[in-house]
Amino acid sequence: MDGAAIIRPERLWSAHEVLMRPSPVPAVAGVYGWHFEEAPHADLTAGRLLYVGIAPRHMANRTSTQNLRKRVRYHYRGNAAGSTLRLTLGCLLGLELRLVGSGTRMTFGKAGETALSQWMADNARVCWIEQNEP
Secondary structure: OOOHHHHOOOOOEOHHHHHOOOOOOOOOOEEEEEEEOOOOOOOOOOOOEEEEEEEOOEOOOOEOOOOHHHHHHHHHHOOHHHOHHHHHHHHHOOOOOEEOOOOOOEEOHHHHHHHHHHHHHHHEEEEEEEOOOO
């Protein structure tokens, strides 16, 4: 696998492009990288790789059903409880993290998740590499 393709990709994809149907993101295993036009915090540099993920993530007791398309799309429109990227970005942006229900799931609430999705649509760009065993 060529890591340079994630660090300095030839092409970055926006939320609009990733979320359209059909999606350009393949439904296969691989590695994805997130770059940001505006940094989510003053101590970070804009325009560079700030997050890397893999899909699927194989766990000791089960195999994930996730793939690049599912993970990338979820990061753009999901919530902090299911996305470490969203959780980290929301915290860096100063959004209020809330406990959901009586469990241990944390999100930014409806308004916060909506604001985060908009911020990501404006600033987050993603690239990926297909990889059978990421």
